[in-house]
Amino acid sequence: MTDAHTMTGTLYGVGVGPGDPELMTLKAARILSDAPVVAFFSKRGKLGNARRIVDGRLGATAEELRLDYPFTVEIPVSDPRYHCEMASFYDAAAQQVADRLDAGRDVAVLCEGDPLFYGSYMYLHDRLAERYRAEIVPGITAMTGCWSRVATPMTRGDDVLSVVSGTMEEDRLVARLEVADAAVIMKAGRNLTKVRSALARAGKLDRAVYVERGTTPEEKIVRLADKPDDDGPYFSLVLVPTERRTV
Amino acid sequence: MTDAHTMTGTLYGVGVGPGDPELMTLKAARILSDAPVVAFFSKRGKLGNARRIVDGRLGATAEELRLDYPFTVEIPVSDPRYHCEMASFYDAAAQQVADRLDAGRDVAVLCEGDPLFYGSYMYLHDRLAERYRAEIVPGITAMTGCWSRVATPMTRGDDVLSVVSGTMEEDRLVARLEVADAAVIMKAGRNLTKVRSALARAGKLDRAVYVERGTTPEEKIVRLADKPDDDGPYFSLVLVPTERRTV
Numbered sequence: 001m002t003d004a005h006t007m008t009g010t011l012y013g014v015g016v017g018p019g020d021p022e023l024m025t026l027k028a029a030r031i032l033s034d035a036p037v038v039a040f041f042s043k044r045g046k047l048g049n050a051r052r053i054v055d056g057r058l059g060a061t062a063e064e065l066r067l068d069y070p071f072t073v074e075i076p077v078s079d080p081r082y083h084c085e086m087a088s089f090y091d092a093a094a095q096q097v098a099d100r101l102d103a104g105r106d107v108a109v110l111c112e113g114d115p116l117f118y119g120s121y122m123y124l125h126d127r128l129a130e131r132y133r134a135e136i137v138p139g140i141t142a143m144t145g146c147w148s149r150v151a152t153p154m155t156r157g158d159d160v161l162s163v164v165s166g167t168m169e170e171d172r173l174v175a176r177l178e179v180a181d182a183a184v185i186m187k188a189g190r191n192l193t194k195v196r197s198a199l200a201r202a203g204k205l206d207r208a209v210y211v212e213r214g215t216t217p218e219e220k221i222v223r224l225a226d227k228p229d230d231d232g233p234y235f236s237l238v239l240v241p242t243e244r245r246t247v
Numbered sequence: 248m249t250d251a252h253t254m255t256g257t258l259y260g261v262g263v264g265p266g267d268p269e270l271m272t273l274k275a276a277r278i279l280s281d282a283p284v285v286a287f288f289s290k291r292g293k294l295g296n297a298r299r300i301v302d303g304r305l306g307a308t309a310e311e312l313r314l315d316y317p318f319t320v321e322i323p324v325s326d327p328r329y330h331c332e333m334a335s336f337y338d339a340a341a342q343q344v345a346d347r348l349d350a351g352r353d354v355a356v357l358c359e360g361d362p363l364f365y366g367s368y369m370y371l372h373d374r375l376a377e378r379y380r381a382e383i384v385p386g387i388t389a390m391t392g393c394w395s396r397v398a399t400p401m402t403r404g405d406d407v408l409s410v411v412s413g414t415m416e417e418d419r420l421v422a423r424l425e426v427a428d429a430a431v432i433m434k435a436g437r438n439l440t441k442v443r444s445a446l447a448r449a450g451k452l453d454r455a456v457y458v459e460r461g462t463t464p465e466e467k468i469v470r471l472a473d474k475p476d477d478d479g480p481y482f483s484l485v486l487v488p489t490e491r492r493t494v
Contacts, residue, residue, distance in 0.1 A: 022274040023385065025264070029273060077404070086494045114391050122400040123494055129398065138270065138387050138395035144361055148385035151376065153369040157324070158434070160423060161410040168405065176407060179423065187405070247333045247370055 009037075009101040011132050012108040013115035013125060015139015016053045019216035023145060024053065028137050032057050035108035037100045039065040041093075041120050050110035065100070065107070067093040086123075094127035101132050114139040118186065143184045143237060146214035150221060152241045155182045159242050166191030166238070170198050177202035183240040189232030196224060204240050212236040256284075256348040258379050259355040260362035260372060262386015263300045266463035270387050271300065278384055279304050282355035284347045286312040288340075288367045297357035312347070312354070314340040333370075341374035348379050361386040365433065390431045390484060393461035396468060399488045402429045406489050413438030413485070417445050424449035430487040436479030443471060451487050459483040 012031050017023035024032075032038065038058050042048035051064075058064070070089050075082045100107050115121040115136050125134060143163065147154045155161050162180035164173060166188040177183055177198060188195050189212070199205040208224040212232055224238055259278050264270035271279075279285065285305050289295035298311075305311070317336050322329045347354050362368040362383050372381060390410065394401045402408050409427035411420060413435040424430055424445060435442050436459070446452040455471040459479055471485055 017272070018385075020274070022277070023272050025270050025272055025387065026276060027267070027269040030269070083494055090494060114395075116394050116399070116401045117391065118402050118404070118406070122403060125398075125400065126491070134398060136395040136398050138265075138391045140272065140385050140387060141391065144364065144385045144388065144391075147363050148361075148383040151372075151381060151383050152363070153372065154363045155365050155410070156369060157365070158412040158414050159365070160412070160415075162427075163402070163408040163410075165405040165407070168407075176426065180409075244373070247330055247337060 007104060008132055009104055009106040011097065011101060011124070011128055011134040012106065012137060013111055013121045013134070014108045014137045015111050015114040016050050017140040018113055018142045018145025018214060019049065019053065019219075020145070021053050021055070021057075023140050023215060024057075025137065025139065028139065029057060031108055031137055032110075033059055034106075035059065035062060036105045037063045037065055037097075037107040038110065039067060039093075039097055039107055040110040041067045041069060043069050050112045053112070054110060063100075063105075065096060067096070090123040090127065094124050097124060098128060098131070101128070111139060113141045113145075117141050142214065142235070143186070143239070146211040146237050147239055147241070149214050149219060150209050150211065150239060150241070152209075153244075154239070154241050156242055156245060166195050170194050173198040174201045177204055177240070180240075182242040183238075185238040185240075187234060188238045189234050189236035192224075192227075192230035192232055195238055196230065199224065199238070199240070207240050207243070209239045209241070210236065211239060254351060255379055256351055256353040258344065258348060258371070258375050258381040259353065259384060260358055260368045260381070261355045261384045262358050262361040263297050264387040265360055265389045265392025265461060266296065266300065266466075267392070268300050268302070268304075270392060270462060271304075272384065272386065275384050275386065276304060278355055279357075280306055281353075282306065282309060283352045284310045284312055284344075284354040285357065286314060286340075286344055286354055286371075287357040288314045288316060290316050297359045300359070301357060310347075312343060314343070337370040337374065341371050344371060345375060345378070348375070358386060360388045360392075364388050389461065389482070390433070390486070393458040393484050394486055394488070396461045396466060397456050397458065397486060397488070399456070400491075401486070401488050403489055403492060413442050417441050420445040421448045424451055424487070427487075429489040432485040432487075434481060435485040436481050436483035439471075439474075439477035439479055442485055443477065446471065446485070446487070454487050454490070456486045456488070457483065458486060 159181035212220040406428035
């Protein structure tokens with residue numbers, strides 16, 4: 001840390017948890033009520049989940065720095081335009097944050113779940129953490145929030161947990177599920193037909209639970225085998241808890 | 248839920264987070280300050296980490312129900328006495344909790360980290376959740392607390408994360424590490440020689456970070472390759488963050 005740091009603000013990556021506003025930490029609540037600048041990513045026309053979670057918790061004089069994603073519909077990651085446009089967007093967003101830090105103002109960046117566990121805060125961290133003081137305030141991840149609502153033990157003893165993505169190719173998904181005692185399948189909603197088939201092939205469909213918007217008022221929880229359709233929002237999860245073993 | 252439930256208390260499994268008391272959730276703080284009974288596991292002669300984390304947060308009239316483990320030195324899981332003695336211990340602990348619930352008093356059980364992610368609360372949950380109202384208050388897991396202190400992105404995009412145990416046989420550990428983009432090795436402290444060898448064979452030793460008592464004043468963080476010895480406490484972790492990819 002150089003002397004220059006004493007003049008600049010601190011970057012906080014603040015995990016605000018899975019959805020229920022009461023599931024943010026005491027530390028997150030303190031940092032957010034004190035932060036002179038609160039930044040968050042949003043899609044055009046929508047405030048975004050992270051900002052909604054902290055409603056009523058920001059300081060009265062806080063500047064809200066909204067970082068609007070450039071796409072209103074998603075460009076697939078495979079499209080070369082995606083990386084190019086996203087890199088430019090994150091560069092510009094980081095510059096807006098840097099301007100506040102250079103002026104000696106702390107900036108708290110809101111992150112659904114946890115800042116370092118999948119998510120967009122990391123693209124600011126990549127660009128700023130070497131130049132400014134950066135502190136991470138961890139948050140309850142979406143998966144942890146979801147399994148608390150299912151209220152079934154996820155992992156015990158020496159269990160192996162695999163966290164995988166529903167976007168993966170089916171054979172790879174089967175291979176990962178077969179060797180795991182417990183599993184979380186992220187981004188399951190748009191891939192439920194494949195996820196269902198992979199779980200059946202791995203012999204784990206009967207233990208799988210589908211969770212949509214866990215810990216929020218819109219929460220839906222259903223055994224995947226009982227879910228009548230293969231529709232779900234992008235960020236819904238499938239949980240495969242460990243098999244019950246009693247000591 | 249039967250009518251009998253309206254007369255009995257509620258069982259709360261309360262995650263108190265990884266060690267820093269400010270990393271419990273607002274909900275955990277509320278439940279704990281209101282709970283008429285606060286139960287926690289401890290080893291004879293020691294208060295235990297979970298109880299220490301909530302110091303100063305319990306109601307003035309709360310009953311503290313201490314559940315002392317029967318062993319002062321660890322009996323290996325492979326010893327047949329282990330399962331037998333532990334089962335009896337958890338049965339008796341559950342009965343003590345049930346007595347309070349039957350008397351209409353809520354019982355909050357303290358859990359380091361998260362209640363459903365490795366840990367002892369689950370043995371009470373197994374025995375009580377079908378007979379009483381049970382609610383899980385999720386907590387920041389040890390691994391999430393640790394990676395927040397390392398302040399390096401753990402998983403991005405469609406990464407696969409594997410959570411494994413340092414107690415696993417080395418070849419199995421290598422196999423799991425090879426196919427994961429990011430990994431957490433739990434219970435690493437007593438198994439560091441093996442963990443180091445497995446990471447080297449999987450080509451991931453250079454990315455591995457050793458974390459001991461993360462988020463507490465006794466925290467130690469060091470690149471595993473730079474750690475001069477193979478000593479560490481049982482619950483220390485090794486983190487293998489994803490390889491940096493910039494958008």
